[in-house]
Amino acid sequence: MEAMPTLDVHNPGMPDLQFVLFVSALCTADLTTINLPKDLRQTIFDRCWALIHTEPPPTNPKERVLDLRGGTELTLEACASTIRSLLHEANITTLVWDHPVSAPRMNSTPEALPLIDRLGQLYPDSPNVVDPSHQPPGGSDPAS
Secondary structure, three states: OOOOOEEEOOOOOOOHHHHHHHHHHHHHOOOOEEOOOHHHHHHHHHHHHHHHOOOOOOOOHHHOOOOOOOOOHHHHHHHHHHHHHHHHHOOOOEEEEEOOOOOOOOOOOOOOHHHHHHHHHHOOOOOOOOOOOOOOOOOOOOOO
């Protein structure tokens, strides 16, 4: 059995923008295996939404997406701080979830195929990013 993906809340290894978007996506995803109770997931999303918008958060799950493009650095810091404080209150320091890899949703456009072929020749090994369930071995640096 492979290890489930995890995210250290206080040292996520990613910029705040990516952290906020990633956690909000986890909160709105229809995951059955995650160590965040559904009510806490909703609270995290709703509080971040309230920092960005004046209208109430959408109830349609497909519309529950944070768009931080119109926000400021202060908005981003407030969202990150809100997420961390709510998780701290719930004694959650690491997010753990399980999500099977999804099948591709669309085919590449004909214009993109030559580029995809060239990238495949440059990087013949499958990238880890495509399949998060296949993590690099411990101690390896995926950035190298």
